Amino acid sequence: MESLAAVQELEAQVRRRMVGVSFTIDPPAASNGSWWIDVEREGRIASIEWRPGRGFGIAAPHGGYGEGVDFIVDDASAAAEYVARVLQPYSSDVADSVLNSSVFQQELVAALTAHVDRAVSEIVHTTIEKLLLELRKQVGDVSADVRRVEHELCRIADKVLAERKVPAQSETDDPARRPE
Amino acid sequence: MYPPQVDSRRDVPEHPEVTRYRNRAHNTFVRTNGAIEIRDLGGEVLFRKAGADGDYVWKA
Numbered sequence: 561m562e563s564l565a566a567v568q569e570l571e572a573q574v575r576r577r578m579v580g581v582s583f584t585i586d587p588p589a590a591s592n593g594s595w596w597i598d599v600e601r602e603g604r605i606a607s608i609e610w611r612p613g614r615g616f617g618i619a620a621p622h623g624g625y626g627e628g629v630d631f632i633v634d635d636a637s638a639a640a641e642y643v644a645r646v647l648q649p650y651s652s653d654v655a656d657s658v659l660n661s662s663v664f665q666q667e668l669v670a671a672l673t674a675h676v677d678r679a680v681s682e683i684v685h686t687t688i689e690k691l692l693l694e695l696r697k698q699v700g701d702v703s704a705d706v707r708r709v710e711h712e713l714c715r716i717a718d719k720v721l722a723e724r725k726v727p728a729q730s731e732t733d734d735p736a737r738r739p740e
Numbered sequence: 741m742y743p744p745q746v747d748s749r750r751d752v753p754e755h756p757e758v759t760r761y762r763n764r765a766h767n768t769f770v771r772t773n774g775a776i777e778i779r780d781l782g783g784e785v786l787f788r789k790a791g792a793d794g795d796y797v798w799k800a
Contacts, residue, residue, distance in 0.1 A: 586750070586762055593747040596762050605781060607764060608762075623765040625778065626742050627788075735792060 563587075566610050569593055573640030574599055578647065588622060601647040607637055618642045681721055688713045744768045758797055771797045 578601065586596040588630040590623055601736055609617035609629050616639035617629030621643075633639050692710050744761030752758040752769070761768040766786070768778040773791030777798075780786055790796050 588747065589749050589751050590747065593749065609764075619764045621765075625763075625766050627764050628742055629764060663751075686774070 562610050563591075563595055563610060567597055567615075568596060569636040570608060570610070570616065570639055573636045577640055581647065596694065599643050599647065604647055606643045606646040620646055623693040655685050677721075680724065684717045684721060688717055744770070753784070755798075769797045 567585055571585075574581060574583075581601045584598040584600070586598070590611055597608045597610065599606045599608070604621050606621060607619040607623075609619065611617065615632050616636065617632050618639055619627075619629045633642070661707075678721045691713060694707055694708070695709060699719055730734050742762070742763060750760040750762060752760050752796045757772045759770050761770070765781055767779050767781070769779070771791055773793050773795055775789060775791035775795060775797045777788040777796065778786045788796055
């Protein structure tokens with residue numbers, strides 16, 4: 561592959577994989593010399609050496625003086641894949657920043673609270689269903705008394721669930737009970 | 741570890757007496773008087789040594 565075409569292919573392959581990158585292309589003085597393509601993203605630089613007839617040499621950031629490339633690949637796609645991996649933010653840093661985000665923590669608390677509310681509501685209503693089922697077995701389904709009891713149980717269940725949310729809210733307002 | 745190689749040689753615009761050699765993370769500048777200067781890719785000077793006439797690569 562002709563050198564300029566190879567360098568352009570590499571640039572296209574990298575841009576296809578990630579945004580926010582800038583390229584510095586450093587051509588040689590001689591036509592058979594090596595090209596260096598420095599790809600920068602958020603302060604990190606991955607350098608690729610293109611040697612005519614040999615392929616793309618990949619170099620991770622922070623190389624020492626006089627060090628060669630880490631390895632050589634034949635095609636621009638493989639080189640671009642490595643560049644994309646080198647320039648991706650560290651996954652552990654991303655995870656830490658997300659976990660430490662107050663917005664994320666609030667969303668987590670809200671999601672867990674909603675989940676607990678749904679679970680408690682299901683338990684209460686399942687218990688009522690069991691009580692009603694037992695009652696129907698004993699006195700029959702059409703009894704006005706059964707319907708009155710059913711109505712009363714539903715009212716009690718709604719009241720229990722509504723009252724449960726009041727102390728739950730006050731707990732989060734109490735600074736002494738806030739999680740650290 | 742490689743010293744500056746011929747195939748990594750570059751001309752320096754407006755400084756015909758200076759040759760730049762590029763490698764992985766550094767540029768090495770050599771002046772015809774023998775002065776040497778090594779910079780990282782960010783341009784920070786890591787090392788410099790005057791040539792036989794006492795001048796540095798950029799004479800400054």
